[in-house]
Amino acid sequence: MGIKERKELEKQEMRTLILDTAMKLFLEKGFENITLRHIAEKIEYSPATIYLYFKDKDEIIYTLHREGFEKLYGWQQKILTIKDPLKRLHKHAEMYVSFALENPEYYDLMFIERAPFKKIKEMKCKDGMNWEIGMRSYDLLRKNIEDCKKAGVFQNTNIDVAAFSLWSFVHGIVSLIIRERCSMFPEEQRHDLVKCALDFMQENILLTGLKKRS
Amino acid sequence: MGIKERKELEKQEMRTLILDTAMKLFLEKGFENITLRHIAEKIEYSPATIYLYFKDKDEIIYTLHREGFEKLYGWQQKILTIKDPLKRLHKHAEMYVSFALENPEYYDLMFIERAPFKKIKEMKCKDGMNWEIGMRSYDLLRKNIEDCKKAGVFQNTNIDVAAFSLWSFVHGIVSLIIRERCSMFPEEQRHDLVKCALDFMQENILLTGLKKRS
DNA sequence: TTATTTAGTGAACGTTGTTTAGTAATTATT
DNA sequence: AATAATTACTAAACAACGTTCACTAAATAA
Numbered sequence A, B: 001m002g003i004k005e006r007k008e009l010e011k012q013e014m015r016t017l018i019l020d021t022a023m024k025l026f027l028e029k030g031f032e033n034i035t036l037r038h039i040a041e042k043i044e045y046s047p048a049t050i051y052l053y054f055k056d057k058d059e060i061i062y063t064l065h066r067e068g069f070e071k072l073y074g075w076q077q078k079i080l081t082i083k084d085p086l087k088r089l090h091k092h093a094e095m096y097v098s099f100a101l102e103n104p105e106y107y108d109l110m111f112i113e114r115a116p117f118k119k120i121k122e123m124k125c126k127d128g129m130n131w132e133i134g135m136r137s138y139d140l141l142r143k144n145i146e147d148c149k150k151a152g153v154f155q156n157t158n159i160d161v162a163a164f165s166l167w168s169f170v171h172g173i174v175s176l177i178i179r180e181r182c183s184m185f186p187e188e189q190r191h192d193l194v195k196c197a198l199d200f201m202q203e204n205i206l207l208t209g210l211k212k213r214s
Numbered sequence C: 001t002t003a004t005t006t007a008g009t010g011a012a013c014g015t016t017g018t019t020t021a022g023t024a025a026t027t028a029t030t
Numbered sequence D: 001a002a003t004a005a006t007t008a009c010t011a012a013a014c015a016a017c018g019t020t021c022a023c024t025a026a027a028t029a030a
Helices: A003-029 A036-043 A057-081 A085-102 A104-112 A117-126 A128-150 A159-178 A187-213 B003-029 B036-043 B057-081 B085-102 B104-111 B117-126 B128-150 B159-178 B187-213
Strands: none
Touching (some): A003 A036, A003 A057, A057 A104, A057 A117, A057 A128, A085 A128, A085 A187, A104 A159, A159 B159, A159 B187, A187 B159, A187 B187, B003 B036, B057 B085, B057 B104, B057 B128, B085 B104, B085 B128, B128 B159
């Protein structure tokens, strides 16, 4: 009885078709252009059809949100090869920023936009394991900081406090840029500014910790 | 001919009635509840009437956005009395964070939400002086850092880099909280976490600068 | 008293997301 | 092979949104 399986496969194909189209519209024309009617038009089905594959619009957005975390986790693998924990942590921050600035729509969905959160709250009630994907990334940061502590930096600092602080710093940088709050800095200097800000962190936090150690 | 003036006054009163109602709905039920129809219902006028006092919905949102900056600027006056530039800078950060967390809807409108920006771009074309209100707050930060430099801290750091870095840090903290990305930290510990993060900055950046000086 | 300007509205338009009743086509059963 | 059951899909409608416009009633000017 291979029919059930074929049907299941077709259902899955339709789901990814919808998701890919949604993401394409999202990347092309921004968040407000993910409308069910636009998606339906692009895939040449009626709007109602989408409801056979997703419960509602929020479920589509939530799924894209998850995809973003998968993608970020992929990027983060790059830094694992670095041996020196301090260098790794600095590279970690750099990687985070470049992920955000090269995939601003994904980043927005993952860390700024309110929309996916109705769904997340629903999910967390019946399935606590669903936030796990986002958690993996946080755990990686936490582990990196732990390694730095072992190497003598941040010795008087709680790991979560350090993690939250560093995360806040990089998130602040990219979200001010993505949400266009940096008009006082000329556009063409912005890339340098980000680089300088990361160096500022490197010098004042990471290297300071190093000096304290020696 | 006092009629013209009375009419002008009544027009102004209606505008503030609309704005106050919009803000009330906003505070009560979140951003998505600022709908012209809700506002109209609350003030017991027809939706069309609002268009006699505001060009469109964006103009209402933009005006609330400006009000937010006025309010922030008011809060910022509190720190001007502090003589020691380092203490003042630390207090500045503390004030910024508590403004944001005590007025999350205003903060969201001012530094996170995309909505007000169609209008801002329009304004900037014909009237460059309109971003001035937001700029005042940034200039205050810049000036504080300049004073710190005079006191010997941040001597090798560009002022704008330091300003952007510190701003990013505090913005990161509050925007992660406001947009609910901190579910890995228990709600009841969040207040402490913010305090610790600010101390983290104080110790690693400000006090480090101080040690370099001596 | 009449003419003109002003304040306000009802009804409509074109959008959204979402639901429902109904129609074809496919699969299962006899 | 003929019929019953299930599936895939859609047209049409709903409520709510921002916005516009023709229109009325009131206030002001002539």
